[in-house]
Amino acid sequence: MSYKLTLKEAQKLLDKLSLTYDIYAPKKLKAQGRYSDTDIIKYEKIKNIDEIEYREKSTYPMKEVISPIQQTIFYFTEDKYRESKVSTKPILVFSRACDINAIKVQTKIFIGNGGFVDYYYQRMYERIKFILMECDFESDTCFCVSMNANITNNYSLAVRFEDDGIHFEVKDKDFTNYFKGYPHSSFAPKFVMENKTKVHIPEIKDRNMLNKIKKSPMWKEYDKRCISCGACTIACSTCTCFLTRDLIYGDNSEVGERRRLSSSCQIDDFALVAGGGNYRTTAGDRMRYKVLHKFHDYKERFKDSHMCVGCGRCIERCPEYISITATVEKLNKEIERIEKEEASNV
Amino acid sequence: MNHDINIKECRINCFRESKVPGEFMLQMRVPGGMIDSKYLDLIQKISKTYGDGNFHFGTRQTFDICRIKYEDIDKVNKCIEDYIKEVEEGLCDVDMDLVAHEKVGRKVNTGYPTIGARNISACIGNYHCICGNINTFELARKIEPIIFPSHYHIKINISGCPNDCNKAHLCDFGIIGVSKLVYHKERCIGCGLCAKICESHATRVLSLNKETGKIDKDECCCVGCSECARHCPTSAWTRSEQKFYRVILGGRTGRQTPRTGKMFLNWASEETLLQVLGNWQKFSSWVMDYKPEYLHGGHLIDRAGYKKFKEIMLDGVHLNPECIVAEDIYFNEIEYRSNFNVKPLSKHKKAGPGA
Numbered sequence: 001m002s003y004k005l006t007l008k009e010a011q012k013l014l015d016k017l018s019l020t021y022d023i024y025a026p027k028k029l030k031a032q033g034r035y036s037d038t039d040i041i042k043y044e045k046i047k048n049i050d051e052i053e054y055r056e057k058s059t060y061p062m063k064e065v066i067s068p069i070q071q072t073i074f075y076f077t078e079d080k081y082r083e084s085k086v087s088t089k090p091i092l093v094f095s096r097a098c099d100i101n102a103i104k105v106q107t108k109i110f111i112g113n114g115g116f117v118d119y120y121y122q123r124m125y126e127r128i129k130f131i132l133m134e135c136d137f138e139s140d141t142c143f144c145v146s147m148n149a150n151i152t153n154n155y156s157l158a159v160r161f162e163d164d165g166i167h168f169e170v171k172d173k174d175f176t177n178y179f180k181g182y183p184h185s186s187f188a189p190k191f192v193m194e195n196k197t198k199v200h201i202p203e204i205k206d207r208n209m210l211n212k213i214k215k216s217p218m219w220k221e222y223d224k225r226c227i228s229c230g231a232c233t234i235a236c237s238t239c240t241c242f243l244t245r246d247l248i249y250g251d252n253s254e255v256g257e258r259r260r261l262s263s264s265c266q267i268d269d270f271a272l273v274a275g276g277g278n279y280r281t282t283a284g285d286r287m288r289y290k291v292l293h294k295f296h297d298y299k300e301r302f303k304d305s306h307m308c309v310g311c312g313r314c315i316e317r318c319p320e321y322i323s324i325t326a327t328v329e330k331l332n333k334e335i336e337r338i339e340k341e342e343a344s345n346v
Numbered sequence: 347m348n349h350d351i352n353i354k355e356c357r358i359n360c361f362r363e364s365k366v367p368g369e370f371m372l373q374m375r376v377p378g379g380m381i382d383s384k385y386l387d388l389i390q391k392i393s394k395t396y397g398d399g400n401f402h403f404g405t406r407q408t409f410d411i412c413r414i415k416y417e418d419i420d421k422v423n424k425c426i427e428d429y430i431k432e433v434e435e436g437l438c439d440v441d442m443d444l445v446a447h448e449k450v451g452r453k454v455n456t457g458y459p460t461i462g463a464r465n466i467s468a469c470i471g472n473y474h475c476i477c478g479n480i481n482t483f484e485l486a487r488k489i490e491p492i493i494f495p496s497h498y499h500i501k502i503n504i505s506g507c508p509n510d511c512n513k514a515h516l517c518d519f520g521i522i523g524v525s526k527l528v529y530h531k532e533r534c535i536g537c538g539l540c541a542k543i544c545e546s547h548a549t550r551v552l553s554l555n556k557e558t559g560k561i562d563k564d565e566c567c568c569v570g571c572s573e574c575a576r577h578c579p580t581s582a583w584t585r586s587e588q589k590f591y592r593v594i595l596g597g598r599t600g601r602q603t604p605r606t607g608k609m610f611l612n613w614a615s616e617e618t619l620l621q622v623l624g625n626w627q628k629f630s631s632w633v634m635d636y637k638p639e640y641l642h643g644g645h646l647i648d649r650a651g652y653k654k655f656k657e658i659m660l661d662g663v664h665l666n667p668e669c670i671v672a673e674d675i676y677f678n679e680i681e682y683r684s685n686f687n688v689k690p691l692s693k694h695k696k697a698g699p700g701a
Contacts, residue, residue, distance in 0.1 A: 007495050031586075036506075036572070037472055069533050069534075069580055070531075207657065229538075230535075231580075234579045247559075264579065317579075
């Protein structure tokens with residue numbers, strides 16, 4: 001069943017929902033962008049309808065609600081420890097289809113991968129319900145259709161924002177009562193069925209080809225172009241890499257807390273190991289690792305999807321104008337070249 | 347050629363005499379160096395009709411048109427009347443009827459009334475530049491009505507960031523856009539990129555704390571360039587929404603005593619900055635004993651001494667709480683003319699009433 005609420009009514013609804021739920025949405029933060037007088041949009045807890053930035057793509061992904069950039073996971077004193085506390089309120093998140101689909105990837109890594117459940121992820125994940133935001137903007141950085149991430153039915157409510165009000169579709173019975181008495185609407189969320197930007201996913205047929213790609217000179221381009229800042233992976237809706245750090249309180253090393261912090265495979269010491277070895281010392285190596293991880297390795301292992309939902313945030317955040325879609329197309333050309341070379345050697 | 351021309355009047359009218367007898371160069375103001383490109387048609391028309399078809403980018407971002415005959419000056423002034431109206435009155439809200447805030451009754455088609463306050467130059471600033479902290483030409487347009495028209499000389503250079511591409515350090519009153527940086531600790535992943543960048547691009551005030559994995563900052567020596575915010579992958583460093591300004595005082599080039607300017611104000615708000623500049627006419631007229639003669643702004647500061655300068659320039663100004671002011675300034679001249687600074691006191695020019 002669908003309804004149309006005026007903005008005033010939508011605010012009343014939000015007030016009512018806030019009694020039960022913590023509500024998160026993309027919010028515009030003025031002048032906090034990389035460059036002067038530019039804004040960023042990131043997920044924050046909201047109280048008012050007009051805080052929701054629905055006209056543009058958020059700079060940072062929805063995953064931050066579940067896996068914040070920094071979280072304290074437990075506190076310790078000598079041999080005793082206590083988990084950090086989080087709100088027990090369920091969470092409602094205004095989210096787009098790509099971000100909701102990205103949570104499938106996040107969950108695959110955090111819950112079940114290696115036969116292990118990440119408690120700190122799970123306790124957030126279990127509280128979450130989604131409010132699907134219909135996409136009505138055209139961005140040439142979006143390629144969700146190519147990644148099969150444009151459609152989802154994992155949502156409780158769906159919304160379409162209009163100047164004079166908001167359409168709601170109620171899919172989850174838990175929310176039916178909230179909408180009693182509001183006028184019906186014929187709204188059903190539309191999904192993006194075509195993007196301006198299309199990506200052809202590379203076919204890497206065997207290990208031999210993978211090794212040839214690994215040795216390809218194509219990655220050298222990024223030694224010069226990429227500055228290894230890691231902004232692409234922080235903005236990525238599927239990246240899950242993190243590190244932990246113990247923060248010792250004062251001079252007693254027996255008392256402190258353990259934090260989890262987002263990390264990035266693009267930073268130069270990501271592959272640094274004890275003893276000083278570093279497996280990926282150049283920006284090109286790290287770029288290769290990221291691209292193959294997202295467009296080959298993940299699917300090779302988990303079979304269901306690639307580790308990219310085509311949100312295109314990495315493209316928008318890269319200060320060096322490195323486009324992941326252009327990179328994948330370069331990879332396709334390189335595979336073609338290698339195949340031709342192999343054919344002529346036979 | 348037998349000419350009887352009042353060269354000084356021509357110069358005040360922004361026509362500078364040429365080495366070629368009877369020829370002049372027009373200098374048209376472009377506050378902040380930014381203007382609608384439609385005016386290039388006008389420049390071309392004047393240059394082709396009255397000049398030799400060329401034009402020069404003035405070193406202070408004026409449109410300079412040479413080879414104008416003295417006899418044509420009136421016609422050229424008629425040509426630029428609309429430009430003056432649209433740019434000075436329209437864009438900058440200048441009252442062309444005032445000179446140093448006093449009514450003079452300017453007649454139409456008479457060109458520029460003064461040359462004293464020079465064109466305010468600016469880099470492109472945050473209108474385009476990835477480093478810029480402020481919109482430089484919008485600031486120039488706000489300052490224009492404060493200093494112009496006036497016979498008192500002042501050179502103002504505006505730079506969008508401490509890289510100072512527009513050389514705020516080499517003019518009377520240099521303005522640099524700076525930012526107060528905000529550190530969102532909870533978004534910092536401890537990658538240390540900001541510290542690396544600060545070390546190579548700025549003043550080495552950031553360091554990665556090995557114990558906490560967070561950034562330590564020496565607040566005192568931060569120049570407010572925002573390179574940390576520009577490079578941070580997580581938006582852990584952001585600029586404050588409010589704009590701040592650094593004022594570099596008394597720099598100059600010149601034959602006798604070129605020198606770099608020194609910091610007068612730091613972290614001034616726009617309101618403070620404009621209030622301070624509002625006292626410039628008062629200061630200049632006091633130093634010159636209300637007789638504007640041709641003397642560079644920096645020399646006025648030298649005559650009065652920094653303490654007197656500060657007293658008059660800060661008179662009635664409400665400083666924003668972040669703003670700090672130089673207690674004293676010790677300029678270092680490169681002494682092209684020997685003994686400039688060691689000549690007897692009796693030979694120094696005096697400032698103030700009766701000077």
